[in-house]
Structure formats: C-alpha cells, structure tokens
Amino acid sequence: MSNGKVVLITGAGTGFGRLSAETLANHGYTVFAGIREVDGRNAATAAELKAHASGRIHPVEFDVTSDASVSAAIAEILSEGGGRLDVVVNNAGVATFGLAEAFTPAQLQALFEVNVIGPQRVNRAALPTMRAQGSGLLIQITSGLGRIIFPVMGIYSASKFAVEALAEAYRYELAPIGVDSVIIQPGAFPTGILTRTMYGVEGERAQGYGDNAALPEIIGQAMGGMLNGPNPPDPQDVADAVLRLCETPTGERPLRTVVDNLSGDGPRAINNLTDQIQAGMFTGMGMGGLLQPRGGDKPAS
Numbered sequence: 001m002s003n004g005k006v007v008l009i010t011g012a013g014t015g016f017g018r019l020s021a022e023t024l025a026n027h028g029y030t031v032f033a034g035i036r037e038v039d040g041r042n043a044a045t046a047a048e049l050k051a052h053a054s055g056r057i058h059p060v061e062f063d064v065t066s067d068a069s070v071s072a073a074i075a076e077i078l079s080e081g082g083g084r085l086d087v088v089v090n091n092a093g094v095a096t097f098g099l100a101e102a103f104t105p106a107q108l109q110a111l112f113e114v115n116v117i118g119p120q121r122v123n124r125a126a127l128p129t130m131r132a133q134g135s136g137l138l139i140q141i142t143s144g145l146g147r148i149i150f151p152v153m154g155i156y157s158a159s160k161f162a163v164e165a166l167a168e169a170y171r172y173e174l175a176p177i178g179v180d181s182v183i184i185q186p187g188a189f190p191t192g193i194l195t196r197t198m199y200g201v202e203g204e205r206a207q208g209y210g211d212n213a214a215l216p217e218i219i220g221q222a223m224g225g226m227l228n229g230p231n232p233p234d235p236q237d238v239a240d241a242v243l244r245l246c247e248t249p250t251g252e253r254p255l256r257t258v259v260d261n262l263s264g265d266g267p268r269a270i271n272n273l274t275d276q277i278q279a280g281m282f283t284g285m286g287m288g289g290l291l292q293p294r295g296g297d298k299p300a301s
Contacts, residue, residue, distance in 0.1 A: 002056065003028035005246070006081035008074075010034040010064055010122060011092030013045045016141055016186065019239035020089055025053035027243060032077045034062030034092070064092045064118030074125040085129045087246055090119040090163075091141045095197040096156040098216055099209065102200025103155050111198060115159035120166060127179070136179040137253070139245055140167040141238070144187045144260050147267040152216045155200075171255055172290045180253050182245055185267050187260025189235045190227045226262060233262060 007024055011017040012033035021033045038046045038061045046059035060076055063069035077085060094114045096103065123138060130136025145153055146160030170181035206213040227233070241259050256271045258264040282290050 002030055004030075004084075005086040006030050006032070006077065006084045007087040007089065007246070008032045008034060008060075008077055008085060008122075008126065009089040009091055010062060010118070012049070012059075013042050015091075016189075016235055016238045016242075017089070017091040018045075018049070019236055020091065020242040021049060021057050022052055023236075023239040023243050024246065025056040027247075029056065029087075029246070030081060031057045032073075032081070033057050033059045034064075034073060035059050036061070036063050038062075062092075064122060065113050067121060070121050070125050074129075078129060083129075084133065085126055085136070086133075087137045087139065088122060088126045089139045089141065089242060090122055092118055093141070093159075096153070096199070097197050097220070098152055098155075098200040098203065099206055099213075100152075100154045100200075101205045102202045103198075104201060107198060107201065108155060108158075111155065111159055112162070115156075116162045116166065119163055123170065127174075130179045131177055134178045135250060137246065137250075138167070138170060138174075138179070138181040139242060140164075140181070140183045142167070142183050142185050144185050144258065144264065144267045146183075146185060147270045150219060151212075152219050168255065175251070175290070178250055180250055181255075182253050183256045184238060184241050184245070185256055185258045185260070185264075185271075186238050187233065187258075187263055188223055188227060189233045189238065233260075237261075 005028075007029050009017050009021050009024075009031060012021045012031075013035040017033070021031045025031045033046075033049050035042050035046055038059050049057045049059050058080065060073050061069065062073045074085070092114060094111055096111060119140060126136070126138075140163060142164050143156075143160045145157045146164040149157050164183060167181050167183050174181055209215075238259050241257050245253050245257065255275070258267050258271065260267065279288075282288050
C-alpha cells in the first residue's frame with residue numbers, strides 16, 4: 001500500500017541508489033528512479049526496477065549535469081506524482097583515484113559538475129515544490145571522505161567536502177520552512193563504484209614522486225582487502241539509513257548520519273566537534289534559532 005510520499009533518487013541504476021529505490025518502494029513510497037539513458041544502454045535496469053514492488057518504482061531519464069534533463073524529469077515527476085515531491089536523494093556521483101597532480105583542470109571540472117553542481121541543480125529544481133508544500137527532505141549521499149583525507153583520494157574528497165558545505169548551508173536556510181537537509185556519510189562499500197572511477201590522465205607525473213608513486217597501488221590493495229574480506233560491509237545499510245531518515249519526523253532528523261562500521265569513528269568525532277563549534281558560533285552571534293529546525297510534514301494528498 002502506498003504511503004502517499006513521492007521520492008526522487010538520482011543515480012538509481014546501481015549501488016546505493018538502486019538499493020534505496022527498492023527499499024523505499026517496499027515500504028510504500030512512490031519512487032522515481034533517476035537513470036541516464038533509460039531507453040538505451042540502461043533499458044534492462046529500468047525494466048527490472050519498474051517490475052519491482054508492484055510497480056512503485058518509475059524509472060525516469062535523468063542526467064544531473066543537464067539543466068534541461070533535470071527540469072524535464074522534475075516536471076514529469078510532478079505530473080505523475082500528483083504534484084508532490086517529498087524526498088530527494090542526491091546519490092549520483094563519480095569517484096576518483098590517483099595522485100592529485102595527475103588530474104587535469106578539465107577532469108576536476110567534470111567531477112564537480114556531477115558531484116557538486118549536480119546536487120545544486122537538482123535541489124533548485126525540487127525546492128519550489130517543497131517550499132510550496134511547507135515540507136520536504138533533501139538527502140545528500142556524501143562519504144566519510146567528505147570529512148577525512150586519504151592520499152590519492154584528495155580530488156574526490158574535495159568534491160565531497162564541497163557538497164557537505166552546500167548541504168549544511170541548506171540545513172540552516174530551509175529549516176524554518178519545514179524542509180530538512182541531511183547528509184549520509186557512507187564508508188567504503190562493495191557497490192561496484194570502481195567501474196565508475198575517474199583516474200588522472202597524466203599518470204606519468206608520478207615519476208617525480210619517489211616512493212610515493214606507489215601510493216595508489218598500496219592504498220588500492222588495502223581497500224580491496226577491506227572490501228573482499230570474509231564479512232564485507234553491506235551496502236543495504238546505506239539504503240536502510242535512507243529509509244530511517246524518510247521515516248523520521250521533520251525537525252528530528254540528525255544533520256549527519258555515518259554509515260561505516262569499519263572506520264566511522266573518525267568522521268563521527270569530527271561531526272561531533274563541528275556541531276559544538278557551529279552551535280557556539282551561532283549562539284554567540286544571537287542566531288541559536290538556526291540550530292532548531294521547525295515545521296512539520298504535511299500529510300500527502
């Protein structure tokens with residue numbers, strides 16, 4: 001049975017996005033699964049999703065790097081979803097791996113187009129509806145690497161640090177009108193993201209790094225061992241976190257949720273410290289109210 005809530009998930013063809021789409025549909029949400037080339041190379045995936053959960057998943061053509069694609073998809077969702085849009089899960093993203101110097105400015109621009117500008121493009125398209133409703137939820141899937149830094153993953157971290165800041169700013173700006181902005185910080189999971197990883201095109205620059213030229217191989221082996229062990233992390237944990245946030249009332253959702261049983265203590269510690277610093281700064285400036293989300297979900301019609 002439908003619960004009346006309409007959800008958009010970007011990058012819903014694989015990994016966290018697909019698991020989240022299936023999980024929410026199983027719990028009665030109407031899910032629009034944003035996928036690129038939905039009638040082309042991803043047609044089989046779209047068909048599988050469409051057949052799931054009594055047809056509560058609706059694949060929709062969605063390219064987060066295109067204003068026209070995003071606008072058309074949001075219009076389609078509002079038309080088919082009764083004019084509502086209750087939750088947006090910004091999941092689409094690209095990973096990078098390699099020495100920072102090996103990445104060209106053009107590569108960095110392409111990465112930020114997906115990982116940072118993409119969520120901003122989607123949020124801007126969705127927010128007029130949420131503001132009119134007086135309710136809504138923006139969920140940003142970032143990473144523990146949006147809080148801590150590993151060598152050879154700095155380019156990826158830069159994009160995740162940026163979108164963390166964007167999502168937190170939305171948190172404070174939207175809270176008074178009943179729209180929550182929250183962040184999920186996954187650790188490393190076996191989602192197949194390495195098949196969608198960008199590598200620096202100027203790898204020959206590593207020749208000047210001495211022993212550190214081997215860092216990509218060393219860190220890659222360490223990550224592979226962590227993900228291919230006898231009890232690898234389960235990506236379903238992230239989908240379950242998405243569901244919990246959707247089910248939590250407005251104003252009671254935490255800003256950040258770490259989903260990482262292997263190395264999550266570091267991001268949690270940083271989150272706790274920055275929460276204290278933000279609270280102190282806002283209180284000292286007489287803006288403590290920014291830390292108190294207000295408003296409530298209006299019933300779906």
